[in-house]
Amino acid sequence: MGVTSSLLTVEQYAELPEEETLRTELVEGEIVRTGDAKFRHERVKVNASEILIRYIFANSIGKVFSESMYKLGSREGRIPDVSLLSNERLAAQPPDGFLTGAPELVFEVVSSETAEFLERKINLYLAMGSRVVWIAYPMERALRVCRAVGRPEYLREGQYLEEPELLPGFRVLVDRFFDGI
Numbered sequence: 001m002g003v004t005s006s007l008l009t010v011e012q013y014a015e016l017p018e019e020e021t022l023r024t025e026l027v028e029g030e031i032v033r034t035g036d037a038k039f040r041h042e043r044v045k046v047n048a049s050e051i052l053i054r055y056i057f058a059n060s061i062g063k064v065f066s067e068s069m070y071k072l073g074s075r076e077g078r079i080p081d082v083s084l085l086s087n088e089r090l091a092a093q094p095p096d097g098f099l100t101g102a103p104e105l106v107f108e109v110v111s112s113e114t115a116e117f118l119e120r121k122i123n124l125y126l127a128m129g130s131r132v133v134w135i136a137y138p139m140e141r142a143l144r145v146c147r148a149v150g151r152p153e154y155l156r157e158g159q160y161l162e163e164p165e166l167l168p169g170f171r172v173l174v175d176r177f178f179d180g181i
Helices: 010-015 041-060 087-091 115-127 172-179
Strands: 024-027 030-033 062-066 070-075 076-078 084-086 105-109 132-138 142-147 153-156 160-162 170-172
Touching: 010 076, 041 062, 041 084, 041 132, 062 087, 070 153, 076 115, 084 087, 084 153, 105 115, 115 132, 115 142, 142 172, 170 172
Parallel strands: 105 132
Antiparallel strands: 024 030, 024 076, 062 084, 070 076, 084 105, 132 142, 142 153, 160 170
């Protein structure tokens, strides 16, 4: 799975030349290639960004990030497609370091990863402090919502996604995530 022969720390990974780390994540100390996102993947990611940014403009509770690495341990550097970090957590971030700890909200678009890899990633985010992970399945035009507490929820077109604990007043039709595809 990985392309390195010895386990790396996040700091060692960050020092590598860009051509060695382009389209990769650090998983348990190994550099793991991520797929090249095609149009469908990118369109869903942009839709999610727009949805969250609109909410943040109206409710200044944090910032939305796209493809930003979070240090989740000495050998874990994960890059969610889209993430939300609260103002409180932003204030605690080192100004010259990596985003540290899991974001409150993670949005991932399923494209090329295996089911096992995806499940490990969801579990890692939740174990490290994410409150919710939204997984988009573009081919099925569905969302899977995994919260730190409770069972996963599956939502399809025609249903609404709400996140009252983290995003008070947030309500969006699932269809909106799949506009344009």
